Amino acid sequence: MVNRPPTRQVYRRFSDCSVSEKLLNSLFLATMGVAYILAMVYLYTSHEGLDGKPGLSVDDVAYTYYGNRSGTRLEAALRGSMSAHLTFEERDKVVEWIYSGSPKAAFDSEIQPIFEKNCISCHSGRSGIVDLSDITEVKKLTDVDMGKSIGELARVSHIHLFGVGMLLFLIGRIFILCEMPGILKKIIVGIPFLAIFMDIGSWWLTHWKPLFAYAVMLGGGLTGLSIAFQILMSLYQMWLYKGGKKY
Numbered sequence: 001m002v003n004r005p006p007t008r009q010v011y012r013r014f015s016d017c018s019v020s021e022k023l024l025n026s027l028f029l030a031t032m033g034v035a036y037i038l039a040m041v042y043l044y045t046s047h048e049g050l051d052g053k054p055g056l057s058v059d060d061v062a063y064t065y066y067g068n069r070s071g072t073r074l075e076a077a078l079r080g081s082m083s084a085h086l087t088f089e090e091r092d093k094v095v096e097w098i099y100s101g102s103p104k105a106a107f108d109s110e111i112q113p114i115f116e117k118n119c120i121s122c123h124s125g126r127s128g129i130v131d132l133s134d135i136t137e138v139k140k141l142t143d144v145d146m147g148k149s150i151g152e153l154a155r156v157s158h159i160h161l162f163g164v165g166m167l168l169f170l171i172g173r174i175f176i177l178c179e180m181p182g183i184l185k186k187i188i189v190g191i192p193f194l195a196i197f198m199d200i201g202s203w204w205l206t207h208w209k210p211l212f213a214y215a216v217m218l219g220g221g222l223t224g225l226s227i228a229f230q231i232l233m234s235l236y237q238m239w240l241y242k243g244g245k246k247y
């Protein structure tokens with residue numbers, strides 16, 4: 001019987017990879033990096049300005065998931081930009097109708113005449129601005145915006161968890177070939193998974209309380225930073241890092 005010396009498990013590192021493996025890894029990481037940047041551009045353009053101000057802000061995130069429950073677009077217009085077009089009594093009548101659930105019968109008997117007298121000259125539907133003679137169009141302005149519904153949240157959440165989970169796994173598989181103290185590597189591999197749960201979990205929490213929009217941004221930012229770090233560190237160690245300490 002041979003007496004084997006106690007051996008330590010030796011793990012693979014980038015220095016064990018063939019050039020073609022490094023090339024494949026690098027092209028994959030670069031593609032994911034570009035895809036991530038484009039995802040950010042899409043996110044910015046689709047959420048920016050929802051709160052009426054340019055740029056992406058916490059309020060935009062809150063509007064997306066919580067909605068704007070403080071009132072309806074019709075009431076906001078009646079109290080704001082359109083207030084000059086009707087009397088206070090007429091306005092209160094319309095607002096009361098909104099709060100009673102905007103029933104069709106009352107629209108025909110009480111609201112339509114008010115719109116007819118004050119609004120239809122501009123809002124007839126011919127002019128391209130909202131048609132106030134059509135109750136289905138008016139109804140769209142009297143629904144309270146509740147943000148994303150539970151169904152929509154479940155839809156975008158599961159797509160993101162499948163997609164981002166897969167992405168983090170593959171990027172992480174490459175990243176763990178880096179030379180780096182074990183504890184540091186464990187943390188850096190773990191952070192993006194925590195961050196994505198924080199991000200997506202906070203979509204749901206923001207639907208419930210708008211304050212969680214801060215956690216959405218924090219989670220999203222942390223996910224992006226940790227992915228960027230893993231990609232850049234892997235590319236650096238694959239091609240530029242010359243030995244140094246082995247871990």
Ligand code: HEC
Binds near residue numbers: 115121141
């Ligand atoms: C002199 C023309 C004019 C009259 C009269 C007028 N509006 Fe408007 N209204 C506009 C224009 C133009 C816009 C679109 C531009 C904007 O959003 O500011 C608009 C926008 C709106 C919107 C905003 C829709 C949205 O996207 O949120 C509502 C609601 C509205 N009007 C309701 C009314 C009501 C109710 C009246 C009658 C009491 C009225 N308007 C009278 C010209 C008019």
